[in-house]
Amino acid sequence: MTTAISDREFFLLRLGKTTLRALHVLGIVGASAGFFHATAQTHWQPWWVLAMVSGLLLMIWEIWRSPMWLVQLKGLGSVVKIGLLALCYPFPQYGAVLFGLIAVWSVYLAHGPSQFRHYSVWHRRVLRGKEIKG
Template sequence: MSTYDPHAERFFQLKRFTKTTLRGLHILGVVGAGGGILLQVADKQWLNYWIMAMVTGCLLMLWEIVRDWRWLIQMKGVLTLVKLGILMCFTIIPEYKPALVTIIILLSVFVTHGPSSLRHYSIIHRRQIHSKEEIKG
């Protein structure tokens, strides 16, 4: 028989609200910076959106890694790291920023809305991993 714990419920709701807020700000930052890049607007007009996207993206990544380090070996984490690699190409081949941001956005759709068989696939274990209990270590 389970008992209702109001403190646990409040903590869960706070975590959910915080992560949802971070995601919302991240999407706003990506839209602002991505729009500026795709429309080839002067950097200074979308720089604040870029900073917002980078800060919230790093916080969301950290959130996932702290929650469960296995995120890094699941496709959702691996593809996020691939997106970071593509972001680094902005400095190497800046003339391709519009194409690179398009690839990043499309990868984001696959990471977020792809089937769980893709998102939870472990590149190390070569199978889906849904919980900590499925593998040791």
């Protein structure tokens, strides 16, 4: 069952998600100093926290909007990004390379063809549908 939302509600939801994305990118840019330039943790840690919190909120938003996100490449791709990020802890010498791979993969997940992003590995086909929550 779908529920129509007003133009105002759509605008506010879209504005909220765009704000979260902007904060996430800002956090990633700030945290990148720790990966690419080996700066002191005190310099990049607040940006790291911003990136992680905003990223988690974006994931929750997507799952709330459409639980199918979890089986589509755009959702699974986000899980892969977290996995690559987790590899930075046991292999800190590869942190810059892994961070770079995450950045490139993020572009494909955000801006790649919809047939790629919306492909469901569970259903083995592209899933499309009206998602009304933002």
